[in-house]
Amino acid sequence: MITGTIGKALDDLFHFVMIAGIIAFAFCAIGFAFFGELYQEFRSIGKTSSTMGYAREREFFIDKLLVRIHLIIEMILVDRPCALGV
Numbered sequence: 001m002i003t004g005t006i007g008k009a010l011d012d013l014f015h016f017v018m019i020a021g022i023i024a025f026a027f028c029a030i031g032f033a034f035f036g037e038l039y040q041e042f043r044s045i046g047k048t049s050s051t052m053g054y055a056r057e058r059e060f061f062i063d064k065l066l067v068r069i070h071l072i073i074e075m076i077l078v079d080r081p082c083a084l085g086v
Contacts, residue, residue, distance in 0.1 A: 024049070034068055 028048040035042040042048045 030065075035064060 025045075028045050031042050031048040031051070032045050036044075036048075040047075041051050
């Protein structure tokens with residue numbers, strides 16, 4: 001009974017793992033694109049993916065990402081190109 005249930009759910013589990021992997025890769029690419037030139041922890045996609053598991057780096061990434069998003073929104077709304085500087 002259990003193996004039959006798992007067998008029926010394998011297709012959905014496979015798609016879930018694929019989508020979760022794509023989303024994780026997208027987060028790594030975003031971290032690399034935004035912070036690759038600024039911080040050693042984000043110099044490559046591999047190094048960026050290793051920071052996803054550590055709380056200190058994850059908080060650092062989220063804080064810096066929120067600051068960057070705020071500055072980009074400010075630049076768009078106020079139309080100031082100098083708003084991108086951190």
